[in-house]
Amino acid sequence: MSGFRRADKVDSLAGFRTQKTEPTVPYGLLKAARKSGQLNLSGRGLTEVPQNVYRLNIDTPEEAQQNVSFGASDRWWEQTDLTKLLLSSNQLTQLSDDIRLLPGLTTLDLHDNQLSSLPSALGELQELQQLRLSHNQLTSLPAELCSLKNLHSLTIQQNLLESLPEELGQLKNLTELDLSNNHLTCLPSSLGCLTSLQKLNLSQNKLSCLPDSLAQLKHVKLLDCSRNQLTDIPASLSEMLALEQLYLRHNKLRLLPKLPAPALKELYVGNNQIEQLETEQLACLAAISLLELRDNKINSLPEQITLLSTLTRLDLTNNDIATLPASLSLLPNLKVLLLEGNPLRGIRRDLLTKGTNELLKYLRGRIKEEPERADEGHTAMTLPSQASVNVHNIKSLKLLSYSEKQAAVIPDELFDAVADQGVTTADFSKNQLTSIPPRLLELHSSLSDINLGFNRLTCCSPDICKLLQLTHIDLRNNQLSDLPSEMKNLTKLRSIILNYNRFKSFPEVLYQIESLETVLLGNNQVGGVDPSRLMKLVHLSTLDLSNNDLLNIPPELGLCSSLRCLSLEGNPFRTPRAAIVAKGTDAVLKYLRGRIPT
Structure with a gap:
């Protein structure tokens, strides 16, 4: 009887051990990954990356131990190196140094986990082109990460970064860098060495100034510095010859930046402390199409607003503007003019609700008001219908x-x-x-x-x-x-x-x-x-x-x-x-x- 109990105990423990050692990744997924080179483990509740994932291209697969089939679909020896590994939306707290066992990776997605640090072995993934690290708890980046010469896209938004390694400038092939929603107070000067960069997002940090080295980023088309503590923008930014979109919302700017960037089409400066528009600054915006100045303290528009001949959209919502210059109507391409939330005088409220075209027509009429009034008797006639x-x-x-x-x-x-x-x-x-x-x-x-x-x-x-x-x-x-x-x-x-x-x-x-x-x-x-x-x-x-x-x-x-x-x-x-x-x-x-x- 005691022997029976002992046997029973051994059996139950063995069953328990079997459950513990059973792989958390379905075997079929691993088998398919060897053929496709892609493995998607997103949203599986993983607290760590299973060892058989790291060793996917090293260990002999199970089917090699079984009956060998020579069917085209089951040639286990014709496996492909893993190039794409998706581990997003899990509960990973760390990444093992064994990540170096996957040297063929071109895409590694780790966003939406609980990582507080990264292994230095990450620097050995020399084929890596895309690295997604957003929505984690990273406080720093290993310098080794900056040796990834083939990296094109690096997204690290929504972390706890307070600084960046000076070696960041070594990522010569980087075209996209997203550092938004971190705790950065300054940027390394080497940032200017990222000469392939086309899109740079620095929003939602604690930056009080921008390094002059940004001027070296000749290919950046979009720069987002919204929601920082900037009081000034370096004039050197005008040397960013490809810059088309610049976001400076929610900062502490008191003046419109003086930026004669030749390609700048969209400038977003809403939610700052700008009180007046200087002619000098307006004259710089030679190619501007969209200018957002909402939620500032602007009290008037200069007659020289006509300098913005390429402007199609002007947002002045929630400022302190009391009067509009009639010259505003002379902007040849203006299609959208937003003025809600201003204490405008002399313009009927219903006119504002009629839209941009009606408002511009009214302003054009003001330009012609004097001569029209002089011969008013000749310009209007009353027909039998009273029209x-x-x-x-x-x-x-x-x-x-x-x-x-x-x-x-x-x-x-x-x-x-x-x-x-x-x-x-x-x-x-x-x-x-x-x-x-x-x-x-x-x-x-x-x-x-x-x-x-x-x-x-x-x-x-x-x-x-x-x-x-x-x-x-x-x-x-x-x-x-x-x-x-x-x-x-x-x-x-x-x-x-x-x-x-x-x-x-x-x-x-x-x-x-x-x-x-x-x-x-x-x-x-x-x-x-x-x-x-x-x-x-x-x-x-x-x-x-x-x-x-x-x-x-x-x-x-x-x-x-x-x-x-x-x-x-x-x-x-x-x-x-x-x-x-x-x-x-x-x-x-x-x-x-x-x-x-x-």
Whole structure:
């Protein structure tokens, strides 16, 4: 009986031992990895990397001990060196020196673990091209890591780094370096030796200055220094000849940086302490297309704002601006002007809500105000229908305006008055129109901008699609639920405003208009959007989907790289959280990209 108990005890212990030594990685995965050279162990709850993973290309596989098959699929001796190892989203606290047993690795993904240090053996992976270390607890990097001569991408965001090794400059082939969300107070001067670098992210650190050596980075196109403690930007940055996008949001800048960087197209300086714009600084921005100055303390705009002739988008939200210079309307390429949250005087609130085009027209009118007032009696005539035709507006501004009349139809006399005048803009907003005026087609050769907002349109007539010169359509505050498929013929259309209508889905035809730059669909009932089709709209920079019925946001939306302004607030989705949405477009897109399965 005692013998039976002893045997029973031995058996149970053996069973226990079997469970303990059973590999935590399914054997089938290892077998497949020997053939493909790729092993994905992400999200498996690993607390350490199993030894058989490190020894994948060294130990003789199990099938070698069994019956040998000469089938093409089972030739175990024809194995491939492991080149791609994905270990993200586990619970790894350390990486063994045995990582050197995988010298063929080109990609090593360790993001979203609990690593506090890295082994020096990492420096032996001389084939490594991509190393992902984000979302760990690293406080330092081993100098040996800097000997990886073939490394192209190094992402170390969301760690606890306080300094970087001076040897970092040895990574001559690095094209992408992400150091965001760390505790860095200074940068090594050797950073300037990374001459292949194209993208450098330094945001969310504790930097109070930038090294002059950054000027040596002649190929960097994107530099993000947001959310630091910078009070000044070195003038040497203007030597970054390829720099196109510069992010300086949430710092302590008091002046717009003086940066004559010849390729600089986008400058983001929101949430600083800038009080005035100097002519000298503006004159530097020779190629600027987008200038973000929101949430500063700017109290006025200089007349010399006209120096920014290439500007297409100017964001002045939440400043202290009381008056606007009429010269602002002379910027030839300005398409978007954001002024909410300023104590503007002399401009009616409803004019601000009408959008950029209306505001610029108003400012242009102020330039011509004096001569217009002098012969006012000759520029306006009253027709039998009581429609006031402003001949000056038609001839000088090419503008046909008949708004705020509460009219159900547009009088024929207006269209008679504009015959052969080459009118480019028609404003019929704030009326009682239930259909698009059919005589609009008479303006098909010249009309580029039409405002039909604040009417009672229940459907959009296909006739509007014959106005092939249209670049801007404003249909806000109507009762529309669909758009005609013929709208795809509007190949010059750049912006469409559909806020406050009854759309339950993203209008199908908009996916087919590749010229679109701005789509405003806020305050509808849109329940979904197709990011794979949005990605084909390569010019789309502004997308407003606020206050709709979106229950989830597809992660692939983060791949819409052209988006500069994405509004999602006021929807019932749970992720991304409100705190992330509040951080703005970049944070939302970055969050979404992070949720795409690798």
